[in-house]
Amino acid sequence: MVTEKSAIFIIFGGSGDLAHRKLYPSLFRLYKSGFLKDHFAVIGTARRPWSDDYFRETVITSLKDYFDDSESVMKEFAQHFFYQSHDVNDSEHYIALKNLAAKLDDQFSAGHNRVYYMAIAPRFFGTVAEHINSEGLKTDGYNRLVIEKPFGRDLDSACELNGNISKAFPEDDIYRIDHYLGKKMVQVIPDLRAHNPKFEKALNNKYVSNIQVTLAEKIGVEDRGGYYETAGVLRDMVQNHIMQIIGATAMDEPEATDAKIIHKHKCDLFASLKEMTPEQVDQDFVRGQYDTDNLGEENAYRQEDKVAEDSNIETFTAGKLEFDSDRWSGVPFYVRSGKRMPDKTSRIDIVFNEKVDELGIKPNTVVTLLIERKDGHSILINGIDYKESAQDFIKFPEEKEFDNAREAYESLIIDILSGDRVHFTLWDELRSTWKYIDTIEERWASQTPEFPNYISGTMGPDSAEMLLERDGNSWVWDD
Template sequence: MVKEKSAIFIIFGGSGDLAHRKLYPSLFRLYKSGFLKDHFAVIGTARRPWSDDYFRETVITSLKDYFDDDEDVMKEFAKHFYYQSHDVNDSEHYIALKNLAAKLDDQFDCGHNRVYYMAIAPRFFGTVAEHINSEGLKTSGYNRLVIEKPFGRDLDSACELNGNISKAFPEDDIYRIDHYLGKEMVQDIPHIRANNPTFEKAMNNKYVSNIQVTLAESLGVEDRGGYYETAGVLRDMVQNHIMQIIGAVASDEPDATDAKVIHQHKCDLFGSLKELTPEQVDKSFVRGQYDTDKLGEKKSYREEDKVASDSEIETFTAGKIEFESKRWSGVPFYVRSGKRLPDKQSRVDIVFNDKVADLGIRANTVVTLLIEQIDGQSILINGINYKDSGQDFIKFPEEAEFNHAREAYESLIIDILSGNRVHFTLWDELRSTWKYIDTIRERWDSQTPEFPNYISGTMGPDAAEMLLERDGNTWIWD
């Protein structure tokens, strides 16, 4: 039975695309399921001078893009929504926000619980957090600060941002969103490992040849050219999403249930990242930028809106990541992500060597975990040969328990309201991954790439294939 939760959501950037495209539909799903019912309210803030009624209309309009529900249900849901025009630098606006939240807390009996959601530009995170603290918005219930990526653009800026936020909120109250950690397949990876002893026994450098993580997109940057010019795929996908997927696949003790234990194992893993010299960056990482397609019908990256005509920003990267831990020393983690590839794919390919036959498994078996469901499949297992018919190499939960119906943001909002920090990113993890990524970025910034260097609709630059071929390996998805 679903247990109803109580809270006031204060969404900074409540008029924006993220709120209407992701947050409000997710909150509506929770409303329909009973997880949110009578004891919640949402305050949207932004600079626009909207009324409550107009704000509610925008919410209902956004829901109609995703749901076929009776509009009366949507209107009942929208009655919990309120709007306040807000200047993030104006202390008086925070006092008005505090008074409105207190009024709604009494009206909806929300238990003095607050969720402060930063759906705004990262440059405002510190300012808003400081004002929440200084203007006394915190209450006697819980006060949880939710932050969207990007969390900084390098180690120095991330440290500065974290320092500003930490003055106002303790680490235990900070929820850094990485929406890939809300995907059910990523959340299920530790459970799959913990519930399959033979599979888990094989998950180390004795039996694993290599592990491959691919996050591929068939689209270009679309309307995100301005953002991509400041980020690139290395910052946008590798530093956060890919690293966190590796954390789920490779951390020790996957059967742990305590958030602090789980995060400590992830911190240990990322702390063992093998440092790169500039010369090793050249050898271990590849970057690319898409050109038009073979027919010349699609824009190249440099022709996209808000993109410089001589841009040196990468839309593709592939690399070999190594760890110096006892468990994974010597095992390459090949990663790649890019725009305008042949298809959309989010997957992990675990390639076992011939020694895995000692465990009763066919040599060179490949286990593929599909991060996003494709044709009804979540796990693909190639080349399985059971030594003992009574013991499978890998089992996964029954369909009723293992489905992808829940959206990532819906799952993460449930965790926020429940105080479950397992599927969020801690500062110590970010510090290690930023330090690693900065080494690559600094090397690339000192060189001039020959862009564009791959045709839209292909698998990226040829160097991405050569990266594995030098080690005697190949990409599983090609």
């Protein structure tokens, strides 16, 4: 049974690519399904001097890229959209925004609920949050602040940003988006563990040889060269997406699946990340940058738009993480992410050892959780769909629901409207992961890599294979 939600969305950066490519299509899906119907409105803000009518036309145009619904349905949806030209540093603009939101709240009976969505450059997050507070935009309904990554570029900047935001909003009202936490497989990992006792019992250092997380992309940086020059794949993919995937997979079994308990176990896990010396960074983390392909038809990273000709930014990284905990001490967690790899894949490979035979699981079994489903498969056992495997120690509890899983942003917006923070990132988690990543970044900043060092369309630099071979292991996903 779908329960209609009521809120005024104020989207800072409402004229931008993220809003048109992700947010508006997701809101339209919620509109068609009934989660949003009569009691909501969207205010888009940006510096551009658009009218309401022009803004609505851009929204409808963005929907036509994803949907084949009639234009009348799209126009009906777009009547809930309004626009205000906005300077994030001008207090008067926030007062005008407050008055417009109050007017629309009365018009649409939105229950005095507000969702403030930051689809803008991170350098403006603190400024906007402070003005929302100081200019009295908050209401007696709920007031939820949604923040896109990146949340800082290191621990110091993340602390400064969090300090500015927390002056205006309590932690319980801050929703830090990580779209991988909106993906169905990542969301159901706690349920998967709870519904498969034998699988859960095997998730520890007695039975696990190693765990691998791979987030690979076939494309290059495309039009994100300017962003990548300030980030690199370690900050862009490992610090947030990969760490959160590890958190869902490796945290202690939660007593319940509510947000406070899930986040407590994740915080405990990340706090146990084994610190590295600079010499250990050299040994346990490798980086790469893509060259052109074998035919010379693809750009090398250094040939991409807005990329320096001598750039030392990594487009690939692989590493070994370890935890100082009773559950995981001694188990390597291998992580890998890169651009211009042979195929697109997002997967978790759990490699069991010989002792797992004690639990009735075949020795050296590999369980693969496919975050991005491939050929209709969600879980593989030794490369075979779990439903066709001779082993039955793991079953998917919601397979039918998985087939109709919502798009990640759609799912996360529902959680925001429902006040459910389980699939968002807490500050304590970020603080631990940034501290860990900073150690690697600081070491890399003191060295000059020999880039480019892998051909487009390959598995990355040879050092990524050697990283596992040194431990007597190998990557499960290998072209």
